[in-house]
Amino acid sequence: MKDVNQALAAEFGLSADEYQRVLDIMGRTPSFTELGVFSVMWSEHCSYKSSRVWLKTLPTKAPWVIHGPGENAGVVDIGDGLAAIFKMESHNHPSFIEPYQGAATGVGGILRDVFTMGARPIANLNALRFGDPKLARTKRIVDGVVRGVGGYGNCVGVPTVGGEVNFHPSYNGNPLVNAMTVGIADKTKIFLSAAAGIGNPVVYVGSKTGRDGIHGATMASTEFDADSESKRPTVQVGDPFVEKLLIEACLELMATDAIVAIQDMGAAGLTSSSVEMEGKGGVGIELVLDHVPQREPGMTAYEMMLSESQERMLMVLRPDREDVARAIFDKWDLDFAVIGHITDTGRIIVRHKGVLEADIPLDPLADQAPLYHRPTTETPAQAPLGSVPDPVGVMAALFTLIGCPDLCSRAWVYDQYDSTVGGQTVKRPGGADAAVVRIDGFRRAVALTTDVTPRYVQADPEMGGRQAVAEAFRNISAVGALPLAITDNMNFGNPTKPEIMGQFAAAVRGIASACLALDFPVVSGNVSLYNETEGRGILPTPAIGGLGVLEDAAHAVGLAASAGQSLVLIGDIAGHLGQSLWLREIAGREEGPPPPVDLAAERRHGDFVRSEILAGRVAACHDVADGGLLVAITEMLMGGRIGATLAAPPDTVPAHAWWFGEDQACYVLAVTDPSATLALASAHGVPGRLLGQTSGQDLKMADGATMSVAALIAEHERFFPEWMD
Amino acid sequence: MKAVVTVMLKEGVLDPQGKAIGHALGVLGFTGVGEVRVGKRIELDLAETDPEAARKSAEDMGRSLLANLVIESFQVEIV
């Protein structure tokens, strides 16, 4: 084994300063295993050393928040004695190296974060971002990632009900795979990770430990370069079958009183799970690695402490309940081993084959973890766009937009995901702005969405951050649900570059302001930095996962319009074309400031739309987002396979700007009594306007331009199957 | 000419399928079954008549498509 010195520390990803700090804490040269423990605990992935100062500024409280950030997942009270437990997490780097397994184990990891708290997972979502579709590599990654998400989620029997797919060349060498899981628990039976009870057994359950993913946490904390090929042996393979058994076994055990504390083994495996449990509980731990179930012979202490083998959990049990627990894990054919006990020493002590492999004080490992106030530079404001002429006409632009990779149908993707297992999926993918999943045995349902528009964040990180939260709020409101809380997944480039850190800080400011204004706190999240390839960063991508609640699932509306309805706009269209998809796809420019977000208007309009839906006066609803108003309308028409006749835009806005501007805080409602809706809107100080009527087979514009909805559907559905199959 | 490409998971990579099969064989009453590993056998009919050229071509196929070299390795046999 190599000598421990500064050079080795550097190989492990510790800076000279950080290594000095290790020496100070230990008062001696650390052992190889100890150095491994420090390096993973102080990696960006585990310590949040670059992002912590900013994350602290996010609003995390509300009367309905039961547990905010800091636990394995966020917990909110959704009524009827139920808690929703949810979080989103990235698996970007592993998905680039091995798309199938990277995505699959990403889903597995986030599921464990949720069921470790006592929740039965009821829904998965996935926010995916890929490079230029023209590259063969992109195709291979899309294929692998989608198969991986489905392969894992379908097998564990948790419906995958929503997500996003976008393309941009900035993700060419660094796709983003962000997976979100939502679970439901009795709100009085939430399981936490703080260990307690001197002498209590520390129990390992699940799969055996192999040499998988050693140093995965540090890999997630470095940029890719030409050498990353050589880092490949760290790929972890998921076993969703074992995960399914683990879910059932853990939930069965959680129905007893055996568990004192429980924590999944995620990044940095046994190290981070044991350090976090004992650290939070203010106790110590002694581990004897000889008892760890091992898949391969000859594993060292270092390997076992750092392995990222999947489908494993660590628990502290009441000593008199060990047999109850063992019987349950035996029933499910899962490994169960007592590998240590809780001590009062405040230290983590690791023994293997009679050798003391590690002896580290826990407090300084946490308290003295590096924390960086990295320099930031503000993103310069974009020059105003000015007026842009319409080169092709409205109908031709619509046809192009509706078929482009960023706006075309995602059915090819979600048709590979089981979205109905559980029998509670009220709104499936493609059917509504947010997925709606009922709680088994209740009328109540949750509404779920993931959102961010990276090109807005790139142009103006603060506005873009704000917009991401506002869009999540809108998507939840658009099905009639009350937005309760969000989880975030901050995907950015290299934090040591001031312009990247500036994007991060500004995006957090934007998210925070929106959370406050919309009463939509952050309850969990994840940060993924160093998303760069050969020095080029990705578009800053703070993905927002939103959760809302409906008291009665029957109130939920979808986005498909039907015959004989009036289409009503709620909100103001100013015709904002900066950073719009129209500008990119039709005018070939990626310029201008993103659309401004007026948080007070978001709140007012969202509250109004929701109250109209709950009053039963709305048949269908869709928010205006990517592609603008006409794209939103067209999606409603394609969903219902119905035509419409639309009124002319107002004279004050050029037609293409009116139809394709990406103005915020706007919704399209399909109603049967438009005058009632418009009168109520005006009484509430909410702008409204009649857009047209549904009927027939064609979309008809006021100037006579006509296109059959069937032709639009065909174009909308063309891209993915043609590209992939 | 027929080429057989055998693709197996690399040493140390978890083989969930093999594990489950091993377990099921135990349930069926087969004793003394240790590790089980599952791989693929891909039989290719090749127009090529020169064995060395056929081998080279099958090896190219293995590298570029048949095996995922991140987690798998492969062998070629000409029969």
Next chain:
Amino acid sequence: MKAVVTVMLKEGVLDPQGKAIGHALGVLGFTGVGEVRVGKRIELDLAETDPEAARKSAEDMGRSLLANLVIESFQVEIV
């Protein structure tokens, strides 16, 4: 003792995976690839030390679990 059980789809059973691989090889520019068949290779570590007993046992495993004789056939090799 190690047994290798090779399981292939029977003649006449459509092999969509083999077909897809054949197609993909064509797209990649490999010419002269005729039929492609994909099967499984299952490697078993057996405690048994007698080759004949090991073969018999692996054949039992093939019949009772490893192959579905409605659609597949299998072969055992002791190595």
Next chain:
Amino acid sequence: MKAAIVVFPGINRERDMAIALQLATGHRPQMIWHKETVLEGIDLVVLPGGFSSGDYLRCGAMAAHSPIMPAIHEHARRGGHVLGVCNGFQILTEAGMLPGALLRNAGLRFLSMDCHLRVERADTDFAGHYQTGQVFRAPMAHGDGNYFAASDTLDRLEGEGLVAFRYASASGEITNAANRNGSQRNIAGIYSPNLRVLGLMPHPEDLVDPLMGGIDGKPLFDGLAAALAA
């Protein structure tokens, strides 16, 4: 009707099935762990959907050897009713209780979407609340639903009227487009010769509540409850 759902490790639609059966019968079906060996006082045994043993090796191959299986064979031999849906259908074929096999979907991708099924005969205990020729909708969610059997077996199934459902267009045509997984002769479900064992790939149990998009699957359970009442 006393119904029991067999819980194999890795199956995941047992709760969906329980909801559908409870709706039809008014009481919760019994859940039976796969390591049990007796089935007593049960009218209908259900093998639900999911990924028993992870679908490793072949879908349903390992579950077909579970300790409970001899009791299920015996139940069927005595003329008891058995319903296998999706993974349950695969288990029934692997166990030799229904002929043929379910191969990988022709397109090699998992298929999750609604399909339409044409009822091939309504004079059975399972399909009594449908009409022959009726088309109903059901979600499907499988990677291996491509029904295969030797042609003489297929001829026999057809000749004896043992084809239960076929993939069809919304208007009832038996087309290739409607047959997304590539099944031979569009077969989505088949009966045993005594019409008491049914295996099918799609999930009628996931379409029994208007809130989830319709109740097309409900007649199957209502029909069973009526036929097996008392």
